[in-house]
């Protein structure tokens with residue numbers, strides 16, 4: 511257990527595989543209060559029991575579907591209270607082929623990865639909150655670095671998320687609050703069922719790396735060697751990038 515560590519955490523996307531690993535690592539480091547927001551809070555039963563029974567943590571849950579957060583008619587205003595750290599974890603690859611001809615699928619991917627998250631980020635990142643120490647971690651993706659034919663709907667929505675959060679990050683320069691944009695490569699989870707195994711990192715490993723530096727700020731590739739891969743991918747000529 512460490513002093514000066516997060517004592518409370520607000521997790522948007524509490525059922526995500528990576529978020530669950532992060533929660534356990536945060537608890538290992540002394541975090542005692544969790545608020546888990548997800549579409550189905552009962553899906554977190556095992557995690558909640560472990561946090562409550564093994565770590566003696568206080569856990570609350572909230573039901574939310576991001577697809578319902580983007581209406582321009584009703585002003586959706588989520589409650590985010592005051593937590594030491596906020597983790598933004600929802601993500602949807604969706605069906606890229608379907609999205610090419612079906613705008614509903616395209617907008618669904620956009621809402622889960624970006625538009626539906628915006629109202630939450632607005633409530634978290636108030637001028638009042640960023641005057642105090644705390645941290646926002648955002649799970650973005652290496653897919654945001656280049657629009658590839660096989661997943662550009664997902665990549666574009668993650669790029670929007672990354673750029674929006676880079677604005678938040680720069681707003682926090684010289685402020686006690688830190689913003690951390692995590693461009694993860696393949697991580698073993700339901701999202702990467704068909705991904706090459708040798709490129710996949712375990713959610714535990716990802717959680718270990720992240721929780722070692724809780725107040726780090728900036729944009730980081732995870733694991734670090736994805737920075738090298740994406741350096742090359744960004745420079746591939748179109749005729750090669752078209753095959754990705």
Ligand SMILES: NC(=O)c1ccc[n+]([C@@H]2O[C@H](COP(=O)([O-])OP(=O)(O)OC[C@H]3O[C@@H](n4cnc5c(N)ncnc54)[C@H](OP(=O)(O)O)[C@@H]3O)[C@@H](O)[C@H]2O)c1
Nearest residue numbers: 525526527528549575576599600601649651694696697699
């Ligand atoms: N796995 C990877 O290789 C990888 C790589 C780079 C970045 N990331 C990012 O890391 C984050 C976590 O991914 P993961 O690997 O842990 O994937 P995961 O286990 O599939 O988790 C995805 C999360 O998104 C939530 N979600 C999907 N649709 C939603 C909706 N309409 N409303 C609210 N929540 C919704 C899911 O909730 P339900 O449980 O209700 O479905 C789940 O909590 C995502 O942002 C992902 O884009 C992952």
